[in-house]
Amino acid sequence: QVQLVESGGGLVQAGGSLRLSCVASGLTFSTYRMTWFRQAPGKEREFVAGVSMSGISTYYQDSVKGRFTISRDNAKKTVYLQMNSLKPEDTAVYYCAASSGNSYRVVDAMDYWGKGTLVTVSS
Numbered sequence: 001q002v003q004l005v006e007s008g009g010g011l012v013q014a015g016g017s018l019r020l021s022c023v024a025s026g027l028t029f030s031t032y033r034m035t036w037f038r039q040a041p042g043k044e045r046e047f048v049a050g051v052s053m054s055g056i057s058t059y060y061q062d063s064v065k066g067r068f069t070i071s072r073d074n075a076k077k078t079v080y081l082q083m084n085s086l087k088p089e090d091t092a093v094y095y096c097a098a099s100s101g102n103s104y105r106v107v108d109a110m111d112y113w114g115k116g117t118l119v120t121v122s123s
Contacts, residue, residue: 002026002112004096009117012086016121020081022096022114029077033099036070036081037107038092038119045095049081050104059104064090086121093118 008020020036035050049070050059058070069082079096093116103109 002098004098004112004114006094006096006114006117009094009119011120011122014086014088014121014123016086017082017084018086018119020083020094020096020117020119022079022081024077024079024098027098027112029098030074031100032111033102033104034070034072034079035097035099035104035110036079037095037097038090039095039116040089040092043092045107047105047107048094051079083119086119088121088123091119091121 003025004022006022012018030053033053036048037045038048039045048061048064049068051070051072055072067085072079095116096114097110098112099110101109
């Protein structure tokens with residue numbers, strides 16, 4: 001049974017930092033592209049950042065470029081999202097997802113999802 005378990009969310013003031021982690025089990029982690037999505041209240045789930053199977057290539061939504069960093073450790077079957085200079089508009093539930101296909105950005109293309117971790121940024 002595949003599981004993706006996120007952690008690291010919480011309440012932080014604007015300008016602060018958080019590091020999210022997503023631990024995978026039940027799949028050959030190194031063969032999946034990994035993505036972080038987020039969903040704010042009343043909004044659709046959106047792409048935040050993606051990382052290739054090797055970890056060499058990374059992709060970001062324009063609004064988080066320069067502030068967020070995605071990385072992965074295949075030995076630990078974990079993907080991370082370092083979030084700096086947080087803004088109130090970053091408030092959302094953050095989900096990690098795994099894809100065996102070529103997409104990082106398309107919600108419907110993901111094979112597996114975690115249950116999410118809530119990030120709240122106060123102004």
